[in-house]
Amino acid sequence: MSKTIAEINEKIKRGKAVVVTAEEVIDVAREKGSRQAAEEIDVVTTGTFSPMCSSGVFLNIGHSKPRIKLGGGKVYLNDIPVYTGLAAVDVFLGATALPEDDPRNKFYPGEFNYGGGHVIEELVAGKDIKLEVTAYGTDCYPRKKLETWITLQDINNAILFNVRNAYQNYEIGVNLSDRTIYTYMGVLKPNLGNANYCTSGQLSPLLNDPYYKVIGIGTKVFLGGGIGYVAWHGTQHNPNVLRTDKGMPKEPAGTLALIGDLKQMKPGWLVGTSMLGYGCTLTVGIGIPIPILSEEVLRYTMVSDADIFAPVIDYSEAYPQMKPDILGEVSYAELKSGHIKVQGKDVPTASLSSYPKAVEIANILKDWIKRGEFLLTEPVAPLPGAESGITFKPLKERPIEEQ
Amino acid sequence: MDVSRRIVLHFPPTVTGQPVVYRLAKDFDLSFNILKASVSPGEEGLLVMELSGEQENYDKGIQYLTETGVKIQSLSQDVVRDEVRCTHCGACVNLCPTFAFSLEPKTRKVIFDHSKCVICGLCVKACPPRAMRLYF
Numbered sequence: 001m002s003k004t005i006a007e008i009n010e011k012i013k014r015g016k017a018v019v020v021t022a023e024e025v026i027d028v029a030r031e032k033g034s035r036q037a038a039e040e041i042d043v044v045t046t047g048t049f050s051p052m053c054s055s056g057v058f059l060n061i062g063h064s065k066p067r068i069k070l071g072g073g074k075v076y077l078n079d080i081p082v083y084t085g086l087a088a089v090d091v092f093l094g095a096t097a098l099p100e101d102d103p104r105n106k107f108y109p110g111e112f113n114y115g116g117g118h119v120i121e122e123l124v125a126g127k128d129i130k131l132e133v134t135a136y137g138t139d140c141y142p143r144k145k146l147e148t149w150i151t152l153q154d155i156n157n158a159i160l161f162n163v164r165n166a167y168q169n170y171e172i173g174v175n176l177s178d179r180t181i182y183t184y185m186g187v188l189k190p191n192l193g194n195a196n197y198c199t200s201g202q203l204s205p206l207l208n209d210p211y212y213k214v215i216g217i218g219t220k221v222f223l224g225g226g227i228g229y230v231a232w233h234g235t236q237h238n239p240n241v242l243r244t245d246k247g248m249p250k251e252p253a254g255t256l257a258l259i260g261d262l263k264q265m266k267p268g269w270l271v272g273t274s275m276l277g278y279g280c281t282l283t284v285g286i287g288i289p290i291p292i293l294s295e296e297v298l299r300y301t302m303v304s305d306a307d308i309f310a311p312v313i314d315y316s317e318a319y320p321q322m323k324p325d326i327l328g329e330v331s332y333a334e335l336k337s338g339h340i341k342v343q344g345k346d347v348p349t350a351s352l353s354s355y356p357k358a359v360e361i362a363n364i365l366k367d368w369i370k371r372g373e374f375l376l377t378e379p380v381a382p383l384p385g386a387e388s389g390i391t392f393k394p395l396k397e398r399p400i401e402e403q
Numbered sequence: 404m405d406v407s408r409r410i411v412l413h414f415p416p417t418v419t420g421q422p423v424v425y426r427l428a429k430d431f432d433l434s435f436n437i438l439k440a441s442v443s444p445g446e447e448g449l450l451v452m453e454l455s456g457e458q459e460n461y462d463k464g465i466q467y468l469t470e471t472g473v474k475i476q477s478l479s480q481d482v483v484r485d486e487v488r489c490t491h492c493g494a495c496v497n498l499c500p501t502f503a504f505s506l507e508p509k510t511r512k513v514i515f516d517h518s519k520c521v522i523c524g525l526c527v528k529a530c531p532p533r534a535m536r537l538y539f
Contacts (some may be wrong), residue, residue, distance in 0.1 A: 049490065051531060111528055140498040186494050187529045271490060273531045281533065283490060338506070348497040352531065355511040356491040 001039050002294050008042045009375045017042040019369045021362035022203045022290070022301055029302045038298035043369055043376070044073040044290040046205040047222075047361030050198055050353035051273045052284045053184070054164035054235060056094040057120055057262055060156040061131065063089055064148075068133060069141035076132045077119050077150075088141060093119060095282035105277060109182040113281025118272030120160075123152045124224070125267045158262035160224060160270075164234035166286050167363065168206030168254035169310055172197045172335065172349075174327065174342060177316035182277020186352055188315055193341055193348045195312065200358035201305045201332035205288035206254045208301045210247040211386075212239070214290055215256075216379025222287030222365045223258055225266025227374075230288075232257040233383045240393035244281065250309050250329060258286065269361075285357060291376050296352060305332035314343055407455035409438070409478035414448035418472050424450070431464040432456055436519045451478065453518065481538045482522050484515045488534035495535065510525045 011017040018041050020028055021263030025044045028191045029037035059082075060068070069088045076082070079099040083092040097116035104110050123129060133146040152158055173196045181188050185197045201207070209215045219230040235253030241253045269285035292298045311326040329339045335349045368374035384390050414423070419442055422534070427433045431452035442448030454461065468475060491512045496504045503519035504526070527533045 049492075113533065118521075186531075187498055189498070196494070271488075271532050274533055275530050275531060283492075336511075350495075350497040351493040354490045354492040359510075 001035065003042070003292065005293070005376050005378050008291050011042055011388045012369055012375055013199040015370070017272070017369055019043045019045060019366045021359070021366055022046045022208045022303075023359060023362065025298070025301050026202065026304050029298060034295050034299050034302065036199050038292055038295040041292050041298065043366075044208065044298070044301040045287055045365040045369070046200075046208050046290065047203050047285075047358035047365070048200040048205060048353060049269075049285045049357035049361060050179065050200070050283060051184075051275070051281045052162060052165045053096050053279075053281045055120075055160070055162035055282045055284055056092055056116065058086075058157070058159045058161055059091050059093060060385050061091070061150060062154070062156050064143060064146055066143045067141045068135050068143035068146050069138055070133055071143060073133055073135035077129050078114075078122070079130070079132075080116050080119050081113075082116075095120065097265055098280060109277025110279075111276065111279045112274045112278070115268075115272065115274075117280050117282030117371055120262070120282055121267070121270055121272040123158065124262060124265050124270050126151060126153065148190060152263055158203075160228070160258075160260050160262045160265065161231070162234075162284065164236060164255045165258045165284055166205050166234070166256045166288070167199065167252050168204070168210070169249045169308065170198045170252050171313045171319075172310050172330065172340075173315045173319075174312055175316045176314045176327075181316050182275075182321075183274055183315045184278045184281075185315055186350070187276055192342050192345050192347050195349045196337075196352055197310060197332075197335050198243065198352040199310075199332075199347065200353050200355055201308050201336070202303055203355070203358045203362055204350050205286060206256070207248060207303055207308060208290055209288075209297070210243070210249065210300055210303075212254060212296055212383040213300070214293060214379075215288055216382045218377055218380040219288065220259075220374070220377040221258065221289070222285070222361055222368075223260040223265065224262070224285055225269035226260060226264040228258050228260025228378070230256050230379070230383075231259040233390075236392050237384065237390060239384060239388065240386045240391055244307065244309060246303065246307050248303060248308050251311050254317050256383075283354075285361050287361040289365060289369060289374070289376055305336055308332040310335070312340070363387040405455065406407070406458050406461050407453060408461075409451070409453045409481075412448075412450040412468065413474040413476070414442060414450065415472050415474075416445055416447055419446065419448045420444050421471065423468065423471060423473065424452075425469065427454070427464050431460045431467065433464050436518065441516055450458065451522075464537040473509050474513055478522075480522050482517075482520050482524065482527065483536050485534045485536055488532050489513065489530075490534070492531060494531055495529060498525055498529050514516060
């Protein structure tokens with residue numbers, strides 16, 4: 001049995017495509033058997049809704065009269081500094097950017113109530129954003145100061161371009177020390193007081209296509225409530241990791257770089273996020289359709305929480321000091337039971353990734369496809385697999401000698 | 404008719420030695436849930452609690468408290484969840500000291516049981532989308 005994306009698209013256009021979520025497929029395929037299920041099901045939809053720091057927006061704000069060159073100048077959006085090392089009126093707003101006067105962790109733990117991610121959320125909500133520019137002035141761009149309100153609707157372009165999203169599996173954070181620590185994995189209480197995890201498990205996009213057989217460059221996706229595309233493999237993409245018999249990576253592995261027009265995204269699916277004592281970020285909603293081209297592709301989508309294992313890492317010592325130690329591996333089924341065993345201790349678990357929102361995304365994408373509003377795309381190139389030789393390297397430091 | 408209110412009781416030093424709360428329960432058939440307590444004999448004490456019972460008994464209980472010299476205020480702080488901002492990630496679930504948060508088993512949505520909240524404020528700063536608000 002094999003299908004093509006073109007054939008599936010024909011069924012989608014006729015409103016005849018059979019679409020199930022990555023949660024629903026587990027029971028359906030177990031009941032019918034993978035062979036029959038692969039024949040009947042055309043698309044499996046996945047979803048995830050998690051903080052993803054390597055997210056940001058390229059903005060073209062339009063030319064003022066007289067002209068001003070933002071490139072090389074200083075530019076703020078709602079007091080958040082944006083990157084100006086681009087052409088005259090292009091800037092990049094990163095999710096983790098903070099106001100210059102934010103106390104950071106000077107008053108520990110810092111609250112980080114407002115940052116780049118929050119500006120992105122407010123742009124999508126159509127709110128007025130304060131733009132402040134100081135430039136050096138040139139013959140062709142003479143103006144040196146600009147203060148104005150802008151909205152997403154008024155500016156020329158707003159391109160969400162996230163260089164690392166949708167991590168294929170992630171670590172579980174715990175704290176072995178005797179004081180509370182404030183990390184990007186949330187507040188971790190002392191002496192194994194809690195354990196935090198951060199993927200949607202059986203609904204997670206790349207865990208349903210562990211060897212990147214169908215998700216590739218050019219794959220059309222749900223991104224921030226609108227349409228986006230896989231632009232490239234994400235930074236730190238690391239296909240060459242230990243895997244289970246079923247192909248599930250046992251540690252963080254593949255990643256995706258995603259791109260999409262911010263102007264068609266929806267409030268609620270890009271949420272400005274504050275990690276106490278750590279910083280600001282953006283919680284991103286992503287859903288990826290898996291075309292069931294073969295029984296093999298379907299079998300991978302049958303992955304359930306019991307098949308996914310993640311390493312438990314001490315964020316008080318092993319993580320910050322780059323030590324390879326792991327405190328064990330636990331399954332997502334165990335994580336979702338509310339408690340895991342670490343070093344013989346019963347540790348309560350919590351998620352930083354919203355499973356209810358992941359379910360909602362998978363269902364929205366399912367509806368779009370069933371209604372014929374969302375056609376699948378053929379990838380133009382595959383994501384690098386284990387054979388690519390790509391590895392995730394630590395920084396090699398070399399001393400800088402004084403001249 | 405039943406009522407349930409959250410109140411702050413200030414005990415003058417002369418009253419802290421008396422079994423005031425015991426009498427609220429025994430004489431007026433009121434149930435109480437202590438949210439915060441700082442009561443030492445001989446010093447001014449503070450008790451934050453939710454007091455529930457029949458309206459008539461509740462009024463009598465409050466009258467009794469006033470007569471013993473206890474100063475009563477309605478609770479001036481409250482923790483409220485912004486239902487629109489909450490993304491149901493669950494980061495709060497294992498941080499709350501009084502287990503006011505739990506997961507709805509089927510949907511994994513976060514349930515906030517307001518009656519268990521002691522208004523410590525721990526969740527307010529730890530909530531990634533800042534959905535928990537402290538009101539004064």
